[in-house]
Amino acid sequence: DTAVSQTPKYLVTQMGNDKSIKCEQNLGHDTMYWYKQDSKKFLKIMFSYNNKELIINETVPNRFSPKSPDKAHLNLHINSLELGDSAVYFCASSLREAGNTIYFGEGSWLTVV
Amino acid sequence: AQRVTQPEKLLSVFKGAPVELKCNYSYSGSPELFWYVQYSRQRLQLLLRHISRESIKGFTADLNKGETSFHLKKPFAQEEDSAMYYCASNSGGYQKVTFGTGTKLQVIP
Numbered sequence: 001d002t003a004v005s006q007t008p009k010y011l012v013t014q015m016g017n018d019k020s021i022k023c024e025q026n027l028g029h030d031t032m033y034w035y036k037q038d039s040k041k042f043l044k045i046m047f048s049y050n051n052k053e054l055i056i057n058e059t060v061p062n063r064f065s066p067k068s069p070d071k072a073h074l075n076l077h078i079n080s081l082e083l084g085d086s087a088v089y090f091c092a093s094s095l096r097e098a099g100n101t102i103y104f105g106e107g108s109w110l111t112v113v
Numbered sequence: 114a115q116r117v118t119q120p121e122k123l124l125s126v127f128k129g130a131p132v133e134l135k136c137n138y139s140y141s142g143s144p145e146l147f148w149y150v151q152y153s154r155q156r157l158q159l160l161l162r163h164i165s166r167e168s169i170k171g172f173t174a175d176l177n178k179g180e181t182s183f184h185l186k187k188p189f190a191q192e193e194d195s196a197m198y199y200c201a202s203n204s205g206g207y208q209k210v211t212f213g214t215g216t217k218l219q220v221i222p
Contacts, residue, residue, distance in 0.1 A: 035212075041197055041215050041217070042214050042215070043212045045210070045211075056209045090156070094210075100145060100210060101147070101159050101162065102147075102149075102201075102210055103159075104156040104158065105156060106155070106156045
């Protein structure tokens with residue numbers, strides 16, 4: 001299946017823990033993103049990478065660190081989790097030449113307790 | 114910075130009634146505009162793009178540069194249209210795509 005896939009889909013963890021969410025796309029896209037969707041369904045971009053280079057870094061706490069080992073992968077590591085980090089995190093990708101249509105993963109539901 | 118405004122958080126219509134989801138953008142150039150849909154607990158997926166000028170699932174959206182709007186319309190709502198709808202704008206290149214705050218469409222049987 002060609003898609004954007006992210007793991008885990010559900011993650012429940014305690015405050016103060018460190019966790020990672022992995023993302024992979026096999027669409028041959030050159031740009032990958034992390035978006036955060038909060039409880040009010042607001043969708044905000046966190047990071048964007050183009051060919052492994054960071055191009056967008058919104059006002060996100062330093063506890064969030066993206067890593068792109070290659071242009072097909074963009075992982076998100078979160079240190080010292082806080083209650084307010086509870087949200088759905090969407091990985092996405094796009095291809096510049098294809099008009100920047102964004103393809104989303106299924107989301108990772110993070111709950112911090 | 115570009116902004117996308119969706120003034121309605123919730124829009125409830127009866128099945129068979131017309132639907133219009135409002136979207137206004139702030140970019141002064143020629144943005145790319147999109148509508149994305151998110152069905153319950155699913156991923157966001159592209160519904161349509163303004164440059165395609167296509168109709169998907171009966172939805173259409175016309176870019177009005179004078180009003181800087183890109184409203185989404187459907188003449189007859191169906192129950193399966195119930196979902197969150199996001200308008201999005203891209204000012205070009207691989208700059209960030211900005212999403213509106215979303216409108217929840219609820220179609221009442």
